[in-house]
Each structure stands twice: as structure tokens, then as C-alpha cells.
Amino acid sequence: MSFLELNKVTKIYPNGTKAVHETSMNVENGEFMVFVGPSGCGKSTLLRMIAGLEDITEGNINLDGILINKVDPSERDIAMVFQNYALYPHMNVYNNLAYGLKNRGISKEDIEKKVNEAAKLLQISEYLQRKPSMLSGGQRQRVAMGRAIVRSPKIFLFDEPLSNLDAKLRIQMRLEIKKLQQKVGVTSIFVTHDQVEAMTLADRLAVINNGLIEQLGTPIEIYNNPKSMFVAGFIGSPQMNFLEGELKNKTLTSEGFEINNVTSDFNGPVILGIRPEHMSQTDKGLINLSVDLVEQLGSDNLIYGEIKNKKDFCFRCPGSQIIKKGSKLSLNINDNNYYVFDKSNGNRVN
Amino acid sequence: MKIKLSQILAHIVLILGVLLMVIPIWLSFASSTHDTVTILKEGMKFGLGDQLTRNYNEVLNEKGGWSEEVTAAKMFINSFIMALGIATLKVIISAMSAYALVYFRFKFAVPIFWLIFITLLVPLEVRIFPSYKIVSDLGLTNSYTGLVLPLVASATATFFFRQFYKTIPDELLESAKLDGANSWRFFIDFLVPLSKTMIAAMFIFMFVYGYSQYLWPLIMTTSEEYWTVVMGMKIIFTESYEGVALPRTAERFAYIILSMIPPVLVVVFLQKWFIKGLIQTEK
Numbered sequence: 001m002s003f004l005e006l007n008k009v010t011k012i013y014p015n016g017t018k019a020v021h022e023t024s025m026n027v028e029n030g031e032f033m034v035f036v037g038p039s040g041c042g043k044s045t046l047l048r049m050i051a052g053l054e055d056i057t058e059g060n061i062n063l064d065g066i067l068i069n070k071v072d073p074s075e076r077d078i079a080m081v082f083q084n085y086a087l088y089p090h091m092n093v094y095n096n097l098a099y100g101l102k103n104r105g106i107s108k109e110d111i112e113k114k115v116n117e118a119a120k121l122l123q124i125s126e127y128l129q130r131k132p133s134m135l136s137g138g139q140r141q142r143v144a145m146g147r148a149i150v151r152s153p154k155i156f157l158f159d160e161p162l163s164n165l166d167a168k169l170r171i172q173m174r175l176e177i178k179k180l181q182q183k184v185g186v187t188s189i190f191v192t193h194d195q196v197e198a199m200t201l202a203d204r205l206a207v208i209n210n211g212l213i214e215q216l217g218t219p220i221e222i223y224n225n226p227k228s229m230f231v232a233g234f235i236g237s238p239q240m241n242f243l244e245g246e247l248k249n250k251t252l253t254s255e256g257f258e259i260n261n262v263t264s265d266f267n268g269p270v271i272l273g274i275r276p277e278h279m280s281q282t283d284k285g286l287i288n289l290s291v292d293l294v295e296q297l298g299s300d301n302l303i304y305g306e307i308k309n310k311k312d313f314c315f316r317c318p319g320s321q322i323i324k325k326g327s328k329l330s331l332n333i334n335d336n337n338y339y340v341f342d343k344s345n346g347n348r349v350n
Numbered sequence: 351m352k353i354k355l356s357q358i359l360a361h362i363v364l365i366l367g368v369l370l371m372v373i374p375i376w377l378s379f380a381s382s383t384h385d386t387v388t389i390l391k392e393g394m395k396f397g398l399g400d401q402l403t404r405n406y407n408e409v410l411n412e413k414g415g416w417s418e419e420v421t422a423a424k425m426f427i428n429s430f431i432m433a434l435g436i437a438t439l440k441v442i443i444s445a446m447s448a449y450a451l452v453y454f455r456f457k458f459a460v461p462i463f464w465l466i467f468i469t470l471l472v473p474l475e476v477r478i479f480p481s482y483k484i485v486s487d488l489g490l491t492n493s494y495t496g497l498v499l500p501l502v503a504s505a506t507a508t509f510f511f512r513q514f515y516k517t518i519p520d521e522l523l524e525s526a527k528l529d530g531a532n533s534w535r536f537f538i539d540f541l542v543p544l545s546k547t548m549i550a551a552m553f554i555f556m557f558v559y560g561y562s563q564y565l566w567p568l569i570m571t572t573s574e575e576y577w578t579v580v581m582g583m584k585i586i587f588t589e590s591y592e593g594v595a596l597p598r599t600a601e602r603f604a605y606i607i608l609s610m611i612p613p614v615l616v617v618v619f620l621q622k623w624f625i626k627g628l629i630q631t632e633k
């Protein structure tokens with residue numbers, strides 16, 4: 001039996017909107033699970049149902065062997081970090097951390113001990129007497145995490161906690177969250193729309209679209225082996241290139257080139273997906289790209305150009321390679337690293 | 351130079367405003383230090399007289415009214431109790447009903463809110479007969495309860511609290527829930543401290559409102575024991591002179607000055623909170 005079990009969980013709002021469709025999944029003890037998907041895909045709703053902040057329309061949620069559908073959020077022993085942190089503005093940091101413990105009737109000495117431990121862990125000891133309004137974004141973030149940690153709950157829920165931070169701080173906090181979770185070892189669920197966050201944090205990640213889990217697996221599994229066009233397009237940066245084509249008798253015809261021996265019995269219109277990093281320059285390659293734009297990132301160059309009817313085709317090459325605007329490149333796909341999707345439903349067919 | 355000119359203008363306007371407010375009070379105070387005859391003969395005085403102690407002593411300790419038993423000091427106490435009761439209960443009830451309206455999404459919450467809001471259009475003076483009937487049927491005439499109770503429901507304060515609670519982000523409630531706070535704790539631990547400046551402001555308004563009530567205590571009380579300051583102003587310190595009731599003007603001025611003290615104290619005391627809350631926005 002898993003630590004957290006979702007069994008055909010469905011959410012239908014009173015106005016009839018179906019936010020989550022019969023979702024089933026298991027999260028193991030100590031695992032870091034990430035829900036990733038575009039905004040409005042139902043990932044936050046799913047998280048809030050686990051927290052108890054939304055009613056479950058159908059299905060069951062079990063936490064640590066107990067059915068928690070009807071358990072009040074305050075009794076679930078779950079801690080959540082909100083997008084805007086939801087710190088208590090009228091309490092100082094110490095009381096922000098202590099409030100949940102006080103409500104549990106823990107003795108004053110124990111509270112003090114736990115708060116000081118958590119504060120030390122998060123390096124916020126010197127701010128304990130300050131009000132949240134006197135803290136910077138990163139410090140508030142830490143306090144919000146501290147409030148979750150101090151209670152040593154069964155499970156941590158993070159609802160896009162990094163999206164209010166600037167880019168540099170976000171990367172730093174991302175790292176800290178991962179380290180902290182490994183140190184504390186608490187089962188965590190992290191919701192984000194940022195695929196880089198998802199890839200870096202997750203032990204396993206669930207790609208969610210329109211209230212359905214499109215794919216569930218380790219980040220590398222999902223990157224290497226996307227099951228659908230949606231997942232393939234969502235995971236990976238820069239985004240995978242999609243080209244229209246036709247598959248017939250294992251031969252794929254697309255924008256001016258052909259691929260033979262495709263491992264698929266599918267016949268009909270398809271979408272060919274190629275990641276920008278899965279190509280390299282050769283003399284007589286498959287794809288002929290005329291360069292429109294070069295983005296130099298230092299370590300890498302992102303080359304955008306046109307192949308036949310497809311604009312903004314992206315190719316990624318090392319930063320040392322100098323490529324000029326207007327030049328023509330000849331590219332090959334490395335090791336048959338391409339993906340073929342059924343055009344009608346987006347499912348992977350190779 | 352331009353800035354200076356506008357500053358001077360602003361100061362002139364402000365000084366004029368201050369004078370407009372202060373001169374009548376000063377006139378009343380200065381007049382309260384003369385004897386009645388001087389005032390009747392020469393009108394209100396700007397300068398100070400020599401009757402200050404006598405007049406104020408008389409006001410506070412002389413027994414007046416028809417029964418010659420009630421003192422002004424007693425009326426101050428009555429008014430203070432009434433205003434304090436009204437202000438306190440109004441704030442508590444309004445805060446709680448606004449809490450119910452905003453956070454407990456029960457059926458008909460919106461119509462109920464508008465029903466409460468409509469009562470703004472029906473002030474006490476309009477419903478004074480039914481109100482009197484109810485209070486007298488309950489046997490509450492001539493009691494502090496009777497003075498306070500019919501005035502404690504407040505649409506204004508409910509409205510202000512409701513608007514304020516609506517600005518508090520939902521995440522705060524959700525976070526508090528996960529921290530194990532029930533609805534009562536959320537109200538006490540969150541809404542009350544967060545709205546303390548609002549509470550202070552409402553308390554000031556409602557205290558002054560209660561203190562200046564005239565019509566309700568007038569019809570509610572037959573016993574002089576429950577007279578309030580505002581009522582007393584018309585009734586006490588009257589001299590009978592050849593069958594004509596003449597006002598004892600000097601004592602009345604002293605009485606007016608004294609009657610201003612309690613609300614002024616409330617404002618001065620709570621203003622500190624008020625300004626503190628305005629400077630330190632904690633949201």
C-alpha cells in the first residue's frame with residue numbers, strides 16, 4: 001500500500017466544469033512528486049483536494065492508510081506552502097511558525113525548541129521577531145517553508161511557491177527546496193507550470209492536461225519517451241519542433257525529406273517531433289535550414305530558421321560554433337531521436 | 351517661490367478652519383467662567399472671568415431636575431455607560447455578522463446582507479414607536495439595557511467590516527485551517543487583530559453616535575436617574591424668576607464644556623491606534 005493513494009478522484013464544480021477527471025496515482029513515502037501542466041489544467045485543484053480545501057466530487061484519497069475524503073483539513077496533518085505564502089501579517093515570524101503548534105496543544109518549551117530548530121535549518125533565526133512585511137521575497141518564502149516544516153506533517157504540498165520570485169532567487173530556492181526535502185525526507189507534492197522546475201525537483205512527475213494525467217514517470221523517462229504530443233511539447237526547453245508529415249509503409253515524408261524504416265505500423269497523417277538538441281550539422285544532412293535568427297546563450301546557441309514550409313524551426317548547437325544569420329545549415333537527426341505522433345489524437349506511434 | 355505661496359495659502363485655509371472650530375469652544379469656555387448676570391447683560395465673553403470654580407462646582411454637584419435629586423455628574427455617568435455600551439456591542443455584533451456574511455457561504459447570504467443594508471434607510475427616529483413598544487413590553491424602560499439595546503444593530507459598521515474582510519486573501523483562511531484553526535479561532539486570532547484599526551475607528555464613530563443620542567433617551571426614561579447629558583442640557587440649570595423659567599447661562603456653558611470631555615477623550619485615546627494602523631499597513 002502506498003503512502004498517498006488517489007483512486008479515481010474527480011472534481012466537478014457546481015457550475016458543471018469538470019476540473020479533474022478520474023485521476024488515480026500513488027505517491028510513495030518520502031517521494032518528491034511534481035504536478036506540471038499549463039494553467040487551468042487542474043493541477044492546483046488536485047493539490048487542494050489532497051489538502052482538503054476542495055471537496056472531492058467522486059473517488060477516494062487515502063493518506064497513510066486512512067481514507068481522508070471527509071477528514072477536516074486541520075486534522076489531515078498536511079502542510080501547504082501557498083503561491084503568495086499566506087503568511088500571517090499580524091504575527092511575527094516566530095508566531096507564524098508557532099501558530100500551528102499552539103493549536104495542537106503542544107507545550108511552550110517544545111514549541112520554542114521546534115521553532116528554533118526549523119529557523120536554524122532555514123537560516124531565518126535572526127528574523128524571528130520581525131513581521132512578514134519587513135521581510136524580502138526570499139525570506140518570506142523561507143518562513144512559509146518553515147511554517148510547513150515545523151509541524152513535521154505527513155506530507156508537504158507546494159502550490160507554485162516560486163512563481164513570485166525573481167529568476168535568480170527562483171533557481172536558488174529551487175535548489176534549497178530540493179536539498180531540504182532530501183534532508184527532512186517528507187513526502188512532497190509540488191505544483192508548477194514551469195517545466196524546468198518540474199524536471200529538476202521531481203523524483204517522479206505527472207504531466208497534467210485538461211484534468212487528466214497525460215504521463216507519469218521520472219523526469220528522464222518523460223523527456224526521453226513522451227507518450228503524447230502534449231507531453232513532448234511541454235517537457236524540454238527549448239520546445240520540441242513539430243513538423244507535419246505522412247507515414248506510409250514505415251516511410252515518413254515531411255517538409256522536403258524522408259525518413260525510412262520508422263518503427264511503426266501506423267499509416268496516415270502524422271506529426272514528426274524533433275528536439276533542438278537532438279540534431280547535429282553534417283555535409284549532406286536530412287534537413288536544410290536557412291537561418292533567420294541566432295540566440296547566443298554563451299554555452300549554447302539557439303538557431304531559428306526555416307525549412308520548406310516550417311518557420312521558427314529550432315536547432316541547438318554548442319556556443320563555440322559561430323553561425324551567421326542568412327546561412328544555410330544541413331542537419332541530421334542523432335541516433336534516430338525523433339518522435340512520431342498520430343495527427344488526429346496526438347498519441348505517440350513510434 | 352511658487353511652492354511657498356501655495357504653502358502660505360494652505361496654511362491660511364487651515365488656520366481659518368482651526369479658528370472656525372476652536373472659537374465657539376473658547377467662547378463657551380470663557381463664558382463659563384463668568385456669572386450669569388454678566389453674560390445676560392453683556393453677551394458671550396472672550397476673556398476669562400473669576401467664577402470658574404464656583405460654576406463648575408455647581409454643575410457637578412448641584413442637584414437638579416424636577417425632583418431636585420439628579421446631578422450633572424450622574425448624567426455624565428449615564429451617558430458614558432450608554433455610549434460605551436452602544437459602541438462596544440455595535441462593534442462586536444457588526445464584526446461577527448460581517449464574519450458570518452463573508453465566510454459562511456450560507457444560502458441567502460447576499461439577500462440578508464442587503465436586508466441589513468436597507469436598515470440604513472430606517473433610522474431610529476422613523477421606527478421609534480415600534481421600538482418603544484417592544485422595549486416597554488420587555489419591561490426595559492428606565493434601564494441601561496433599554497437605553498443601549500435598540501441601538502446596537504448597525505448596518506454601517508457591518509458594511510465596513512464586510513468590505514474589509516473581503517479584502518483578506520482566501521489563502522490566509524486556508525493556511526489557518528491547515529494550521530488547525532477552527533472558525534472561532536480564525537475570527538479571534540486573525541480577523542480581530544487584522545481589523546483592529548477598523549475596530550478603533552468604528553468604536554469612535556459609534557461612541558460619539560451613542561453619546562449624542564437625544565430622542566431615544568428622552569422617550570425611554572421617565573426616571574431622572576437615567577437622564578443623559580444631552581437631555582440634561584435643556585432641562586437643568588433653570589432659574590424660576592417671577593413664574594418664568596430663566597436659564598442659568600453660565601452654569602450651562604460650564605455644563606457644555608464638561609459634556610465634551612468624554613467623547614474627546616475617546617477620540618484622543620484611540621487616535622493613537624488609528625494613526626498607527628494607517629502608517630503601518632500590514633497586508
